[in-house]
Amino acid sequence: MAKKFDIKRFPGFLAITCLCLFLLYTPLLVVMVYSFNDSNSITNWGGLSLRWYEEVFFGVEAPKFKKAAFNSLTIALCAATTATTIALCAAVAILRAGRFRGQGLSFGLINLPLMVPEIVTAVATLIFFSAIGFKAGYATILIAHIVFCIPFAYLPIAARMQGIEGSYEQAAQDLYATRWEAFRLVLLPLMMPGIISGFLLAFIISLDDFIITNFVKGAGIETLPTAIFGSVKQGIKPNIMAISTLLLLVSASFVTLSWFINRKGGENSS
């Protein structure tokens, strides 16, 4: 009798799953729990307290972190918005303009940055900015973020667009809509879950970026990740755990939001 192939029946399946989950999530849990620790030590538990959150918002380092958080959020917002717009235009051109020479190449070029080691992109971006004599600062970070966010925004948008049949736009044009109206009134609303997913993904990737930002930021400007790294170099204090927990919360809520939007979109179009 041939048994049905089922990975759940493999010996040690449960143990390996638990080990993986343990290794993945324990460090995060430790950071979250110790962010509520009422002690100066990062290893000894001294009771429950919110003092490190107070420290983040009102302590000596608070102005520095507030400035960095402001930079991070505004850069992430601008970069994600611009990258999503560019990715949407690219998706329309590649997937809706009929077949053209270099269609496959265009797709490859847009997604290649996902496979290039980030450090290479960072060095290349830095060399590019200094070669054209662009002064390092807020603008260089923003431009670099827009560029590396495009493929992240493109993937969910293109995936969604591929699932939408061309007959909807044809029906719109058949019913006296111009090409622009067919795009705005039919394709764009149907695309919305993909666009929002792409935007949220780009936002998180930008918010989180360290390597490229560190290379192109120049002196005197910090984003949250570079500011945290700067603090940690002088020793890890529990306030870093509090900031990390807050960042984790922002990321997690964005990912959850993106998931719900996608699920709702899937229900509507079926």
Add this chain to the structure above:
Amino acid sequence: MSQTPTDIAVDVQNVTKRYGTTAALANLTLQIRDNEFFTLLGPSGCGKTTLLRSIAGFENISEGTISLFGESLAGLPPNKRPINTVFQHYALFPHMSVTDNVLFGLLRQRVPDADARKRVGEVLDMVQLSALAERMPSQLSGGQQQRVALARALAPRPRVLLLDEPLSALDLKLRQEVRIELQQIQYNTGITFIFVTHDQEEAITMSDRIAVISEGELQQVGAPRDIYESPSNRFVADFIGETNLIDVTVNSVNGDTAMCTLADGTAIQCKSAGDATTGAGHLSVRPERLTLTASDTGDLSGTVKRLTYLGTDMRITIELNDGTTLTARMQNTDDTTLPDRGDRVGLQIEPGAARLLTD
């Protein structure tokens, strides 16, 4: 028959459409009259949908002209043509309610909101969907979606309505109901319908006229009865309904009649399509026009191979002496005496029922 230009809704002149080197439509010419239920019929891949999409404006034809009520459609995008389409899979906008779907075309034509909503009410009444006006397309059954697609295409009062196999996704019973409704709606609105299908029964029962297309070429245009009873060539005879093709030798052609000899030497008079020549040819005889007679009487003789019960009638398969198989149909009535399998029988071709065909 001469026509004034305004009697012609759609005039297709010498239209050719090539994809690379293959021609989807080859020098096709046909005229679709105003107020007519016109069907483009052919097997899948014959070019009928390409012609429909060319009329709608979704395909650029390689050669020829398509005119609408005397005016060329060349260069006009789909949104500038007063023609609407019911798409094969309906293509209802999934993010809009039934009302908003039907409103779409009216609002793009800048019809004032109040008038547009009144018109939506009218067409939803026409397709009996008023009760479901606020539903989303995903909450409707296939048959209801099909009606919304029809209402959406009719709302802007197009000069011509194109229907691309709109019944293919429905089950048999529903399809038969919708056929009658479509015919009724066409009659009531007076809009020219151009209907695409590969289903010959659908074409015959619904249309005023049918164009049979094969491999991008027009085979025959005519009323269902002309197409069925006087097919102009072998393809049409074979594709429309069931037919028997019998090899004959043509001895003489005189206008629309011809004298032929069957394989066993029996002489028979038949109708011809006009371009018949003497020599080898085929006779087409519909199964219901072959009568079984006693052995060694009639025009042909053979052996009964199979009897198939079809409810209203009985299909009888007969093998002739030379190995050709023919099909006859007999009505099932109380006094029908049926032959048995293996019986020798004669076959009588009804006078006037045999038609000489070219290949």
